[in-house]
Amino acid sequence: MNSKSIYRVLLCFFHSEFCLLSSVNNHHLLLLASVMAGTSRHDKEMAMDAKRRLSECSDPVERLRLQCLARGSSGIKGLGRTFKIMDDDNSRSLDLKEFLKGLNDYGILMEKQEAMALFQQFDRDGSGTIDFDEFLITLRVTKEEFVNYYCGVSASVDSDVYFILMMKNAWKL
Template identity: 40%
Template sequence: MMAKASQKLKGTSDPLERLRLQCLSRGASGIKGLARMFKIIDDDLNRRIDYSEFKKGIHDYGLSLEQDQLQDLFTRFDKDGNGVVDFDEFLTSLRPPMSQHRKNLIMKAFTKLDRTHDGVITTEDLKGVYNVKHHPKFLNGEFSEDQCLRLFLDSFDSDQKDGVVTKEEFLNYYSGVSASIDSDAYFDLMMRSAWKL
C-alpha cells in the first residue's frame, strides 16, 4: 500500500488526492496520524481549526504542499465557508470513499456486537463476543475483564471515551481502516475473520 500510494502520488496534481496519498504512503496509520496532529493543533479543543493552524499542522506533519494547494484544500474542507475546518468533516473528506459492500460489512459487525439491540455498543454487549482471557493485562492480573473490555471499546470510541460506541463512531473507525486497504476482497476477508461474519 505504501509503495502504491507513493507511485500514485507522482501522477496526481489534485491537492486533496496528494494529501491523501502522502498520508497513505506513511502506511496504515498515516491518516490517523494526521488526525492526531489535527487534535494537537486544536489549542482551544473546539474540534475546529483555522487556516493558520491548518497550514502549521500540514507542515508539522511533514507533508509538502504548495501555498495555493493548501489554500484550495482548506477551502474544500471549510464546507460552510466560516473560516474554520471541522474535525469530522476533515476526516470524512480526507478518507477515500467506501463502497456500499464495505459499509454493509461494517454494519453487520456492529449489529453482531450490539447484542442488546439498543443502537450502541457497551462493555455489556462485548461480554461473550470478545474474549479477554488471553489479554496480557488480564493474564497478569493488572486489569479485570471489564477493564479489558473497556480498553478494547475505547479503540472505537473516537470522541470522549465514554464507554459507548455509536454506529457513527464504529463506521468512522472502520473508514480509517478501509482507507489503508486497497482490495475489497481483503477488506471483506479481514472483517469476516475478525468478527466471524
C-alpha cells in the same frame, strides 16, 4: 480473488459505512483504511502505490490522502489524531493558520497555495474554519481502497471463523 474473499469484503464494507456515519455524528475518528493493522507486505504495496499515484495527482485533497497512505495503513489515522494537536486554541476546529502549521508539523509536503486550496475544500460550510466532521468526511477512503485493503486482509486469513473474529474485534461488534 475468490468468492469467499468478495463476500467477506462486502460484509465489511456495508458494516463500515454504517460505522463511519455513526462516527461522524459522535465525533469519533473511524477511518476505514486504518481500522486493522494490515499485513506488512500489503502495507508496503499500498505505500508504494500511493507514492506512485502522488506524482500523477493534482487534486489537493487526493494529494493529502496519498501522502498519508504513503505512510502505510495508519497514515490517515495518524493525521486524524494530529487534528487535536493542530487545534492550538482548543476550539474543536482549525483556522487556516492552525491548519498550515499542522500540515507542516505532520510532515505533509505542500506548497502554501496548494495548502490554502486544500483548506477551502475542507471548509465545506465556508465558515473559515474546518471542524472535525468536515475533516473526517473529506478524508474518507474510497470504496476501491477499502475493498483492496480488505481483500489483502482476507487473503491472509485461512479460516472464516478467524476472519469473523477479527472483524468483530476490529469493529467492536
